[in-house]
Amino acid sequence: MAGMDGVEADMIWIFVGMAMVGYGIYKLKKELEN
DSSP: OOOOOHHHHHHHHHHHHHHHHHHHHHHHHHHHOO
């Protein structure tokens, strides 16, 4: 991760975390509907 300061790295990890949480919720909702 060369050329990145701490804030940019944090934003990327926050985005990745939110994407994973969103995908998990989406999967749960799909399974509950079936």
